[in-house]
Amino acid sequence: MLKKLFTWLDERLGLDDMYKAVLDRPEPKGNWWNTLGSASMFLFVMQGLTGIFLSVYYTPSPDHAYDSIQYIMNGVAFGWLIRGIHHWGASLMVILVFIHMIRVFVTASYKYPRELTWLIGVGLLLCTLGMGFTGYLLPWNQKAYWATTVGTSIAGSVPWIGPFILKALRGGPDLSALTLSRFFAAHIWMLPAALAGLMGVHLFLIIKHGESQFPGKDD
Amino acid sequence: MAGSGHISRRDFIKLTTAAVGTFIGAVIGLPAIAYLVDPALKAVKSDAWIPLGKLETFEIGKPTLASFTRSKVNGWEKTVTSYGVFVIKKSDTNILVLSNKCTHLGCSVSWKDDRQEFICPCHDAQFRLDGSVQGGPPPRPLDSFSGDRLKVVDSVLLLHFLEG
Numbered sequence: 001m002l003k004k005l006f007t008w009l010d011e012r013l014g015l016d017d018m019y020k021a022v023l024d025r026p027e028p029k030g031n032w033w034n035t036l037g038s039a040s041m042f043l044f045v046m047q048g049l050t051g052i053f054l055s056v057y058y059t060p061s062p063d064h065a066y067d068s069i070q071y072i073m074n075g076v077a078f079g080w081l082i083r084g085i086h087h088w089g090a091s092l093m094v095i096l097v098f099i100h101m102i103r104v105f106v107t108a109s110y111k112y113p114r115e116l117t118w119l120i121g122v123g124l125l126l127c128t129l130g131m132g133f134t135g136y137l138l139p140w141n142q143k144a145y146w147a148t149t150v151g152t153s154i155a156g157s158v159p160w161i162g163p164f165i166l167k168a169l170r171g172g173p174d175l176s177a178l179t180l181s182r183f184f185a186a187h188i189w190m191l192p193a194a195l196a197g198l199m200g201v202h203l204f205l206i207i208k209h210g211e212s213q214f215p216g217k218d219d
Numbered sequence: 220m221a222g223s224g225h226i227s228r229r230d231f232i233k234l235t236t237a238a239v240g241t242f243i244g245a246v247i248g249l250p251a252i253a254y255l256v257d258p259a260l261k262a263v264k265s266d267a268w269i270p271l272g273k274l275e276t277f278e279i280g281k282p283t284l285a286s287f288t289r290s291k292v293n294g295w296e297k298t299v300t301s302y303g304v305f306v307i308k309k310s311d312t313n314i315l316v317l318s319n320k321c322t323h324l325g326c327s328v329s330w331k332d333d334r335q336e337f338i339c340p341c342h343d344a345q346f347r348l349d350g351s352v353q354g355g356p357p358p359r360p361l362d363s364f365s366g367d368r369l370k371v372v373d374s375v376l377l378l379h380f381l382e383g
Contacts, residue, residue, distance in 0.1 A: 053254060076258075
């Protein structure tokens with residue numbers, strides 16, 4: 001019965017071909033360094049899930065952001081666990097994405113025909129850092145407030161257009177409720193959407209070109 | 220392989236991966252469900268004995284207003300609500316407590332000594348000394364507390380308040 005259902009779905013969806021293309025790809029040489037991209041993607045999914053759960057109780061307003069997080073940590077069952085995973089997962093994701101980039105650089109995997117994969121990877125790195133930067137403000141505590149003050153000031157030091165960038169990031173000349181809500185929107189909608197889209201292209205290119213050979217003695 | 224009691228390396232890896240995956244999924248997934256439904260599992264205890272004042276301070280036969288506040292915590296939000304009740308002491312053992320909230324639309328009624336009735340300022344409702352409706356729009360008498368909703372401890376009158 002189950003087998004008949006699977007066959008029915010497989011004929012229409014091509015599940016078997018999809019499995020072979022996506023997960024059953026030949027690996028040139030079993031190597032743990034080649035798993036860093038998948039590990040980053042796993043963390044992205046984990047961050048997405050815990051983030052959705054956090055948004056059940058979090059309130060992005062200066063009046064309530066701090067209190068709602070205190071409530072998540074102390075009042076809700078396993079709130080500390082969900083927020084803990086999100087908090088540590090964020091740092092781990094930045095670290096993994098960096099090591100992944102270094103691995104690709106060291107094994108020269110960015111060369112023809114994979115330059116575009118590398119370029120999109122740069123976009124993914126920037127989005128990941130953006131997620132870290134915008135997420136850092138959301139607890140709305142002293143550390144968050146001043147980190148964002150300093151971070152947006154650095155962006156504001158660009159010649160000519162600096163003041164514009166600063167005001168666009170903060171939603172005005174000062175840090176305010178507008179800053180918090182636009183960082184929240186960027187953190188849960190814009191950047192994740194950009195990340196997911198770029199990840200789709202990144203994965204497509206990896207599946208299309210396959211894993212790169214490790215450089216040998218002659219290279 | 221099947222039936223021989225021998226398991227291939229590939230099947231072993233598959234089995235252990237599935238087992239470890241299920242375990243990790245349960246360890247993360249079950250707390251996640253608890254996290255979501257947590258507010259529904261919290262027991263809300265809202266009743267309390269409210270001290271209204273020393274028994275001898277209430278004049279016999281004259282309704283005296285006693286006010287108190289009750290705070291309610293919903294998540295990280297605390298709301299404080301004020302309540303008022305009239306204490307009507309006929310004797311030290313015969314006490315009636317009436318809510319000052321008009322049963323029509325919830326305005327606060329006040330006692331008019333000259334008319335010997337409670338008057339609601341909003342729609343001119345009138346209640347008698349026992350809380351029953353004298354006239355006006357209210358659908359039912361003022362909420363009253365007596366019997367086991369009241370007790371006297373160390374000559375202080377206490378009201379068993381269920382809400383707030």
